[in-house]
Amino acid sequence: MHRLSLARGAASGVAELSPDDARTASRLADLLLEVARSVDRDMAAAFPSRLGGDPQLDALRSLVLEQDRAAFASLREKIDDPQQFAEAISAVLANALALAEARDDRLAAVLAPAMERAAHVAIRKDVGPLVGVLYPLVGPVIRKSIAESLDGTLRRLNQAFKDSFSWRGLKWRLEAYRSGSTYADVVLKHTVVYRVEHLFLIQRESGLLLEHVAAPQAETQDPHMVSGMLTAIQDFVRDSFGNAGDAGRSGIDSLRLGDLLLWCEEGPLALLAAVIRGNPPESLHGVLRETLAGIHQDLRGPLESFNGDSATLGDLTSRLSPCLQQQEQPPDTRLSPWLWAIPLAILVFGGAWLAYRTLISYRVDSYVQALRSEPGVVVTAAERRYGTWHVAGLRDPLSTDPAVLRQKSKLSPEQVVENWEPYEALNPAIVMKRLAATLNPPRGVSLSLAGRTIRAEGSAPEHWVEKARALIAAMPAGAPSIDLSRLKDVQDPDFIRLRDALQAHVITFASSAPRPPVGQDAVLDAIASELSELIRVARGLGFSVRVMIVGHADATGQETSNLALSAARAEVVRSMLKSRGIAPHLLLVRSAGTLEPEQVSSAGQELATNRRVTFTVSTSD
Amino acid sequence: MLQKKVCVLGAFGVGKTTLVRRFVESIFSEAYLTTVGVKIDKKTVRVGSEPVTLVLWDIAGEDAERSVRMNYVRGASGYFLVADGTRAETLDVASSIQGRVTAEVGGLPFLLLINKSDLQESWDIAAGPVESLERSGWGVVRTSAKTGEGVEEAFHELTRRMVS
Numbered sequence: 001m002h003r004l005s006l007a008r009g010a011a012s013g014v015a016e017l018s019p020d021d022a023r024t025a026s027r028l029a030d031l032l033l034e035v036a037r038s039v040d041r042d043m044a045a046a047f048p049s050r051l052g053g054d055p056q057l058d059a060l061r062s063l064v065l066e067q068d069r070a071a072f073a074s075l076r077e078k079i080d081d082p083q084q085f086a087e088a089i090s091a092v093l094a095n096a097l098a099l100a101e102a103r104d105d106r107l108a109a110v111l112a113p114a115m116e117r118a119a120h121v122a123i124r125k126d127v128g129p130l131v132g133v134l135y136p137l138v139g140p141v142i143r144k145s146i147a148e149s150l151d152g153t154l155r156r157l158n159q160a161f162k163d164s165f166s167w168r169g170l171k172w173r174l175e176a177y178r179s180g181s182t183y184a185d186v187v188l189k190h191t192v193v194y195r196v197e198h199l200f201l202i203q204r205e206s207g208l209l210l211e212h213v214a215a216p217q218a219e220t221q222d223p224h225m226v227s228g229m230l231t232a233i234q235d236f237v238r239d240s241f242g243n244a245g246d247a248g249r250s251g252i253d254s255l256r257l258g259d260l261l262l263w264c265e266e267g268p269l270a271l272l273a274a275v276i277r278g279n280p281p282e283s284l285h286g287v288l289r290e291t292l293a294g295i296h297q298d299l300r301g302p303l304e305s306f307n308g309d310s311a312t313l314g315d316l317t318s319r320l321s322p323c324l325q326q327q328e329q330p331p332d333t334r335l336s337p338w339l340w341a342i343p344l345a346i347l348v349f350g351g352a353w354l355a356y357r358t359l360i361s362y363r364v365d366s367y368v369q370a371l372r373s374e375p376g377v378v379v380t381a382a383e384r385r386y387g388t389w390h391v392a393g394l395r396d397p398l399s400t401d402p403a404v405l406r407q408k409s410k411l412s413p414e415q416v417v418e419n420w421e422p423y424e425a426l427n428p429a430i431v432m433k434r435l436a437a438t439l440n441p442p443r444g445v446s447l448s449l450a451g452r453t454i455r456a457e458g459s460a461p462e463h464w465v466e467k468a469r470a471l472i473a474a475m476p477a478g479a480p481s482i483d484l485s486r487l488k489d490v491q492d493p494d495f496i497r498l499r500d501a502l503q504a505h506v507i508t509f510a511s512s513a514p515r516p517p518v519g520q521d522a523v524l525d526a527i528a529s530e531l532s533e534l535i536r537v538a539r540g541l542g543f544s545v546r547v548m549i550v551g552h553a554d555a556t557g558q559e560t561s562n563l564a565l566s567a568a569r570a571e572v573v574r575s576m577l578k579s580r581g582i583a584p585h586l587l588l589v590r591s592a593g594t595l596e597p598e599q600v601s602s603a604g605q606e607l608a609t610n611r612r613v614t615f616t617v618s619t620s621d
Numbered sequence: 622m623l624q625k626k627v628c629v630l631g632a633f634g635v636g637k638t639t640l641v642r643r644f645v646e647s648i649f650s651e652a653y654l655t656t657v658g659v660k661i662d663k664k665t666v667r668v669g670s671e672p673v674t675l676v677l678w679d680i681a682g683e684d685a686e687r688s689v690r691m692n693y694v695r696g697a698s699g700y701f702l703v704a705d706g707t708r709a710e711t712l713d714v715a716s717s718i719q720g721r722v723t724a725e726v727g728g729l730p731f732l733l734l735i736n737k738s739d740l741q742e743s744w745d746i747a748a749g750p751v752e753s754l755e756r757s758g759w760g761v762v763r764t765s766a767k768t769g770e771g772v773e774e775a776f777h778e779l780t781r782r783m784v785s
Binding site: 224 | 622623624625626646647648649653657658659660661662663673674676678690692693695696697698
């Protein structure tokens with residue numbers, strides 16, 4: 001607009017000029033306007049040409065601009081005609097794209113959306129051609145991917161089966177059961193323990209080592225030679241077992257040597273070989289693949305033109321180092337349940353043992369207590385030696401058997417070893433037992449304890465009381481006192497009657513005659529019959545009787561002959577009773593001579609009463 | 622550091638392995654030669670002040686049944702052709718191998734090593750063919766695995782040719 005007003009100003013502000021000058025100036029302004037119109041399309045539309053109708057100018061124009069005009073027309077025709085314009089661009093398009101691509105990456109950014117849309121449209125329209133193109137590519141890719149993942153699964157499965165029937169497998173099953181996870185998870189956790197020890201980046205064609213990185217402390221031979229040999233072996237495998245027609249055939253991609261595993265990732269220009277110890281996870285394949293792909297993407301040029309100088313490839317160590325992965329089996333910080341079970345078991349067993357020991361101690365205590373309170377038993381020692389209780393002491397044989405008390409305390413002979421020395425106790429109860437055992441008291445006699453005194457009560461025959469007295473007299477000093485005062489001497493009335501009747505009989509003799517005079521047979525018969533009756537009654541009462549036949553003589557004559565005469569008189573009566581059926585052993589004989597006269601007198605009558613035989617009844621058990 | 626793949630090629634029994642054995646670092650057993658058909662060794666050579674690591678691919682010798690695996694030659698920067706001075710036919714084998722290598726991977730620096738130079742009395746290769754090969758641009762070095770003659774020089778010469 002500025003330039004336009006200047007042109008107008010130039011055209012209108014010439015009034016003061018001379019007419020010729022004004023015309024010249026007007027022409028100049030028109031020319032300038034024309035130039036401006038030809039330059040600026042908007043101006044051409046806004047302002048009509050003011051040069052029209054000047055034949056001189058037209059002639060001049062056609063003269064000067066004829067060639068340019070033809071060229072311009074031709075160009076315009078090319079630009080205006082789409083066909084021609086397209087042809088012109090198609091001739092330079094490839095070069096232009098190449099230049100643009102070389103300059104920077106804007107071209108890719110600009111083209112990407114359009115290409116994407118185009119691909120979408122093409123696929124939507126007809127997917128066939130795309131499938132045709134992708135098919136040879138997709139097939140091997142999918143095959144390889146499936147093969148690899150199957151291989152991994154099989155390897156894990158194989159491992160799992162191998163472990164299923166081992167101690168380790170059982171342990172893992174238990175762990176799976178305890179932790180609530182699946183067995184497969186547990187197997188994975190334990191088997192995926194590995195360390196990438198070496199990485200060789202190798203130029204594929206020459207086998208030259210591009211870079212080698214190793215984990216700390218990992219040992220290897222010369223990496224250059226290893227790299228060469230690895231490539232040679234790959235070539236060998238490829239040649240020997242690959243399909244001749246398969247251009248993209250691959251060599252070894254996995255090789256196991258005991259604990260060592262070799263994984264090879266092949267790219268078009270380089271090979272990445274990883275030497276791994278242990279069982280790596282499948283994901284490591286991905287890491288290796290991505291690393292190799294990244295190296296290919298960024299270093300395609302240097303890799304293609306690699307001439308043996310590793311310096312041209314820059315820092316590959318930092319690119320490869322992330323692949324030096326390892327997973328160590330995490331140290332099991334949890335305490336094994338067995339570690340808890342052991343002290344628990346010790347505690348339980350210890351507790352049980354302690355409880356058992358305490359129980360036994362308690363029982364032995366109560367047993368010893370019972371023994372101590374038992375009359376006739378003196379415990380001198382009760383102690384525990386080498387796990388067994390030993391009880392020793394003195395024991396009256398009449399005291400209670402310790403085995404009975406031990407059984408009451410629920411102790412076995414193995415648990416308590418006993419050693420008892422016999423002794424005679426003066427304990428009243430034992431003494432009473434002993435009395436009972438020795439005297440065998442008849443029915444009606446009862447023994448009882450009153451303090452330290454043993455009291456006999458009831459009725460007893462005299463002979464028993466006699467025996468009891470004898471026994472008491474033989475008791476050692478310090479023995480309990482025995483009171484027989486309450487015993488009643490109760491005899492059988494028949495026995496007393498018969499005894500008294502027998503003892504009342506006297507057989508008299510003629511002077512110096514050892515035999516009774518005739519007529520005494522009736523007396524002797526009576527004596528024999530009474531004696532038989534007495535023996536029978538006494539036997540019925542539980543004892544026996546004996547009869548002492550005492551011969552007497554009068555004071556006339558010599559004493560020695562009198563003694564012999566009295567003995568002869570007693571012997572005669574004994575034999576006469578014997579002949580009447582009396583057992584001879586019940587008949588005792590004693591000669592009293594003149595020592596036990598009936599009457600001490602020298603008168604004849606009185607003397608006759610001294611010539612006699614008398615009877616005394618004694619009892620025994 | 623510069624490294625180069627170098628192949629050692631020749632007929633069977635010309636003494637390739639013996640020739641380089643004393644001059645190289647080796648970790649692999651010769652069993653690889655009969656199984657895989659190649660054995661890798663290493664040799665460091667100085668060209669000027671720069672060390673060059675030669676990764677040597679000692680490739681199993683060629684005989685009637687087995688020809689050299691050309692796959693093993695790919696990526697090499699140079700190679701030795703080894704012939705046995707006492708067996709003229711090994712020179713023909715070397716020549717044939719050279720032709721195949723050139724066809725497979727193109728022209729590469731190489732040296733012809735005529736081995737067993739210590740056995741001059743049973744020498745079988747005439748001077749004529751060798752000279753004609755030299756005239757056609759072949760580098761020829763006479764070597765002896767027994768005395769070590771010419772081996773070090775051969776390594777240096779081939780390295781120099783590969784690096785320049």
